Amino acid sequence: MSLVNRSSLRGIRATSLVRISPFSTSRLVRQFHDTTNKQSTTTVNNVKLTPTPPSIQSNSLSVKAQTEYLKTFDYKELISFFIIGLATLNKPILNLCIKAFPYVPISVIKALVYRIYCGGETINEVQETGEKLSKRGINNMMISLTIEACNGNDNIDPEYIARETSKSVENILIPHTVKMIEESGKSINDIPAGYVALKPTGFAKDAVSALKYFKSDPVQAEKFNDLVAKSASVIQTIYDANKSLAEKYPERVAPFVVGVIDAEKFELQEGVYELQRRLYQQFNKLNEPVTVVGTLQMYLSGSADLLALEEQLAQKNNYRLGLKLVRGAYIHSEKDRATVIHKTKEDTDNNYNKGISYCIDNILNKKDSTIGHLVVASHNGDSLKLASERLYNELTISNPEKNNVCLGQLLGMADSITYDLIKSLNINNVIKYVPWGPPLETKEYLLRRLEENGDAVKNDNGWPLVKASASVLFKRLFGLA
Numbered sequence: 001m002s003l004v005n006r007s008s009l010r011g012i013r014a015t016s017l018v019r020i021s022p023f024s025t026s027r028l029v030r031q032f033h034d035t036t037n038k039q040s041t042t043t044v045n046n047v048k049l050t051p052t053p054p055s056i057q058s059n060s061l062s063v064k065a066q067t068e069y070l071k072t073f074d075y076k077e078l079i080s081f082f083i084i085g086l087a088t089l090n091k092p093i094l095n096l097c098i099k100a101f102p103y104v105p106i107s108v109i110k111a112l113v114y115r116i117y118c119g120g121e122t123i124n125e126v127q128e129t130g131e132k133l134s135k136r137g138i139n140n141m142m143i144s145l146t147i148e149a150c151n152g153n154d155n156i157d158p159e160y161i162a163r164e165t166s167k168s169v170e171n172i173l174i175p176h177t178v179k180m181i182e183e184s185g186k187s188i189n190d191i192p193a194g195y196v197a198l199k200p201t202g203f204a205k206d207a208v209s210a211l212k213y214f215k216s217d218p219v220q221a222e223k224f225n226d227l228v229a230k231s232a233s234v235i236q237t238i239y240d241a242n243k244s245l246a247e248k249y250p251e252r253v254a255p256f257v258v259g260v261i262d263a264e265k266f267e268l269q270e271g272v273y274e275l276q277r278r279l280y281q282q283f284n285k286l287n288e289p290v291t292v293v294g295t296l297q298m299y300l301s302g303s304a305d306l307l308a309l310e311e312q313l314a315q316k317n318n319y320r321l322g323l324k325l326v327r328g329a330y331i332h333s334e335k336d337r338a339t340v341i342h343k344t345k346e347d348t349d350n351n352y353n354k355g356i357s358y359c360i361d362n363i364l365n366k367k368d369s370t371i372g373h374l375v376v377a378s379h380n381g382d383s384l385k386l387a388s389e390r391l392y393n394e395l396t397i398s399n400p401e402k403n404n405v406c407l408g409q410l411l412g413m414a415d416s417i418t419y420d421l422i423k424s425l426n427i428n429n430v431i432k433y434v435p436w437g438p439p440l441e442t443k444e445y446l447l448r449r450l451e452e453n454g455d456a457v458k459n460d461n462g463w464p465l466v467k468a469s470a471s472v473l474f475k476r477l478f479g480l481a
């Protein structure tokens, strides 16, 4: 049965909280923070925490900083960066590459750029990627078996995806997390959790119809239940692993492994929210670390109200929330953009920053916080700096709940910022989203990365990347570095 049946929604809407977004004005921020938290009365724009960590390199990296982060990559990766630099030299060249991309043979893609954005084709290759990342100071991953199915491509076998995803938890995430705990030399609460991302459209044939019509069509409701059951079978593996690892390492505060439900296009999101709620209810028990994290897209104008609703539902139904906050990836394809997405980038940025501040403050300072875990999934230097400042300051030094917040970037994206977070700001909880799977299946994902790189042409791609990767390659070849 739907967790959000009409009567429960009516009951909740009767309260003022749902109608009022938790952070739409500074007055309302206070309303949600009238707990023990001293920082709670500050608004995002007035963050006054000391000491302030050194500034993160956000959108204007110096060539020197570029060169520094590139030194952590091997020859083949540097050559791939050089090629990406060439492909993003300017908009016309990039547009040409994007148009030509579908016709480029998969063997060429694999040889040239696949390794930068994808963790490998097999479980063994993803394990090696985890090793490589740990050498760069990135001690865990969010792995995602990437078989795209959201645009009507139903070339998927949900049984296979559920089975392989569970296998990836057992054979990649758990051993990698344990290895990091045992061998990194860091304290147990300084190793981030390992995450596995679940794309809801991968867990049923024609999942789009199930997610859209599960409330009105009994056939789709049946299919939706099956989608929930398949997702739950993966999360059960994670829940069991957390239970047994907690016995071995009782001093750990955060979960060891976490299942993350990815957000999709707006028209599918009602179904995705329902999926998240059912999984929260089943696995995110009170007084236990969170096992399931759902995603909120903060570019949605209704996202602050939605967060308030999720908190209400969690409190009413006695479960905890795990959240991944993203800005949102579907802005270009959103049909009802004018009505569902914030009017300006600035509005999205404000909403995102208020959202992460609110969640972090709750996790760090509120006893028995409903929000138990947060992934700040972003490449935006300002948002990451804000999150870092709230997490690492003299008030939070000995607060182990910090481990319940992690900062995530996509593999191959914003590597300079990831580097800065780890090397300049000494942030422990940084992970990379690592898609993996057959190159043919990841082609759509790769195309999206190319397009996103286009958005960043002016920043650290294009000519600066060509120069920096060539310089590192040259010095390494001639033994000058």
Ligand SMILES: Cc1cc2nc3c(=O)[nH]c(=O)nc-3n(C[C@H](O)[C@H](O)[C@H](O)COP(=O)(O)OP(=O)(O)OC[C@H]3O[C@@H](n4cnc5c(N)ncnc54)[C@H](O)[C@@H]3O)c2cc1C
Pocket (backbone or CB within 6 Å): 142, 261, 262, 263, 264, 295, 297, 299, 326, 327, 328, 329, 330, 331, 341, 342, 343, 344, 345, 346, 348, 377, 378, 379, 380, 408, 409, 410, 432, 433
């Ligand atoms: C680890 C990880 C997991 C992710 N998982 C998901 C997921 O499950 N679902 C999903 O949808 N996305 C996901 N994303 C992608 C994410 O939603 C963003 O598209 C991407 O990270 C770029 O946003 P940013 O925060 O890095 O910041 P920026 O690059 O500063 O912001 C770009 C974003 O701002 C918003 N924006 C841009 N212009 C406007 C405008 N005119 N008006 C309003 N808003 C605007 C858009 O959301 C755009 O993507 C994930 C990203 C990461 C790093």
